[in-house]
Amino acid sequence: MSFLGYMRPDGSVGTRNFVLVIPQGLIAKSITDFVAGTRTIQTVDHGSGRTANDRERIARVLTGLGKNPNVASVIVHAASPGVGYPELTVERLADEIAASGKRVEVIDPAKDGGVYGAIGKGIQLARMMVYEASKLRRTETEDKHLCLGVKCGYSDTTSGIAGNPAVGYLFDKIVKAGGTAFFGETTEIIGAEQALAKRAATPDVSKAILDAVAHREALAKSTGLDIRTVNPVPSNIKGGISSLEEKSLGAIHKAGTAPIQGVLQYAEKPKGRGLYFVDNWMGSFSIFAGYAAAGSNLVLFQLGGGGLTGRTLLEGSPSVVAPFLWCTANPNTYAMAKDNIDFYSGTVIENQEDPAEAGERLYQTVIDIASGTRSRSETLLYTEPIDLYLEEPRF
Amino acid sequence: MPAKRALIMHPKDNVATSIEEIQPGDQVQISRGGVVRNLTAIEAIPFGFKIALEEIPQGAIILKYGETIGKAGRSIARGALVHVHNLGGTRARGDLEGRENR
Numbered sequence: 001m002s003f004l005g006y007m008r009p010d011g012s013v014g015t016r017n018f019v020l021v022i023p024q025g026l027i028a029k030s031i032t033d034f035v036a037g038t039r040t041i042q043t044v045d046h047g048s049g050r051t052a053n054d055r056e057r058i059a060r061v062l063t064g065l066g067k068n069p070n071v072a073s074v075i076v077h078a079a080s081p082g083v084g085y086p087e088l089t090v091e092r093l094a095d096e097i098a099a100s101g102k103r104v105e106v107i108d109p110a111k112d113g114g115v116y117g118a119i120g121k122g123i124q125l126a127r128m129m130v131y132e133a134s135k136l137r138r139t140e141t142e143d144k145h146l147c148l149g150v151k152c153g154y155s156d157t158t159s160g161i162a163g164n165p166a167v168g169y170l171f172d173k174i175v176k177a178g179g180t181a182f183f184g185e186t187t188e189i190i191g192a193e194q195a196l197a198k199r200a201a202t203p204d205v206s207k208a209i210l211d212a213v214a215h216r217e218a219l220a221k222s223t224g225l226d227i228r229t230v231n232p233v234p235s236n237i238k239g240g241i242s243s244l245e246e247k248s249l250g251a252i253h254k255a256g257t258a259p260i261q262g263v264l265q266y267a268e269k270p271k272g273r274g275l276y277f278v279d280n281w282m283g284s285f286s287i288f289a290g291y292a293a294a295g296s297n298l299v300l301f302q303l304g305g306g307g308l309t310g311r312t313l314l315e316g317s318p319s320v321v322a323p324f325l326w327c328t329a330n331p332n333t334y335a336m337a338k339d340n341i342d343f344y345s346g347t348v349i350e351n352q353e354d355p356a357e358a359g360e361r362l363y364q365t366v367i368d369i370a371s372g373t374r375s376r377s378e379t380l381l382y383t384e385p386i387d388l389y390l391e392e393p394r395f
Numbered sequence: 396m397p398a399k400r401a402l403i404m405h406p407k408d409n410v411a412t413s414i415e416e417i418q419p420g421d422q423v424q425i426s427r428g429g430v431v432r433n434l435t436a437i438e439a440i441p442f443g444f445k446i447a448l449e450e451i452p453q454g455a456i457i458l459k460y461g462e463t464i465g466k467a468g469r470s471i472a473r474g475a476l477v478h479v480h481n482l483g484g485t486r487a488r489g490d491l492e493g494r495e496n497r
Binding site for chain 2: 158330
């Protein structure tokens with residue numbers, strides 16, 4: 001017994017109960033602005049001019065969000081510039097999501113009276129779908145149905161010594177209970193990859209970790225720049241981090257100590273449970289949407305913040321359908337942005353708790369929010385536009 | 396005046412992380428696993444920044460978490476601030492490609 005969640009037809013369990021409208025754009029935005037309990041993804045990445053691999057990534061994000069356990073039902077519309085490509089047709093998106101057993105409705109301006117007609121039909125449908133979804137009740141379930149994703153950001157030295165270790169404890173606990181957890185940011189394991197490779201469940205996984213780092217480091221070197229002109233970012237350096245290796249060695253603490261079961265691409269759903277490394281990019285407005293598309297039903301941002309000043313209001317949720325938690329171990333950050341912070345572990349630095357005690361408190365916070373308590377960012381209507389992690393050239 | 400506190404992450408480390416604002420001349424207490432070490436800060440060490448636990452010659456490896464976080468770009472005195480001015484990263488250095496590794 002653990003959290004209270006929404007049972008889905010495919011056996012997954014949601015921590016939220018949204019109606020999702022995809023793809024991005026005017027129609028989806030109009031419907032979700034009008035109807036309570038709905039979500040859409042706001043992004044400029046619609047596939048036009050993108051390679052087949054990148055279009056497939058976009059499709060994986062859209063269908064992955066549709067299949068996410070936090071989504072009760074989905075409306076797909078046929079007016080995105082990308083729908084002409086085979087990867088992004090309405091039929092493909094709708095069929096793949098419907099295979100999870102969810103209700104999927106399609107609206108098409110060409111058949112439904114133009115854009116105005118499609119918006120009107122979408123609003124009518126969405127209202128009934130939200131009403132229908134609201135009849136579902138939460139039931140008590142197990143930790144194995146949690147699928148977490150984490151990123152650490154605005155990192156400073158509190159991240160490595162207190163913030164990330166608390167998340168690491170949480171990850172170990174969820175993985176031990178049979179759940180799933182994602183960490184990533186390939187640039188930010190450079191310097192720490194040997195330690196991670198040793199934790200790989202198989203030699204293939206170990207090689208995949210080292211290969212991902214070698215590829216990323218070669219790209220970094222090809223710029224002719226010292227990586228420190230890019231990453232660590234200025235706020236990291238202002239917070240006391242002196243090199244990429246130092247940042248990486250602190251960053252991996254958020255992944256706990258469990259064996260690494262695999263290396264996933266952006267928005268790729270794992271085949272099993274356990275801890276996974278995702279070969280992705282650190283961008284806040286990119287990484288969390290990818291985790292949600294891979295099935296995360298709750299995500300965490302472990303914030304350092306030593307280099308931030310005046311940020312009393314932090315960004316709105318960039319995870320589309322997954323509740324998003326702000327965690328910090330920096331007492332100054334906590335004092336500055338207290339009403340944004342879901343969890344504080346500066347207590348470890350202040351000698352009031354050890355990392356395991358802080359981690360246990362974080363676990364309780366996660367269970368509470370998974371069961372329906374809003375995360376601080378969920379009290380905002382504002383959400384961030386999403387920058388999909390697409391790697392290939394545009395034409 | 397009570398000693399200021401800094402954390403050492405691994406017994407092999409030659410730097411510690413301050414968890415208080417440290418002023419030049421402050422006594423700094425570094426404890427790990429019941430072993431307590433003391434040193435005098437010779438520079439200001441802001442919260443979250445690193446202090447050298449010993450003299451670190453130019454080119455020597457700087458260790459935190461028991462792992463390499465960079466090399467000393469110049470000789471660093473015991474009790475000095477260790478940061479981007481005297482610590483060089485060793486990874487993803489496109490600027491050093493094709494040259495001798497410094």
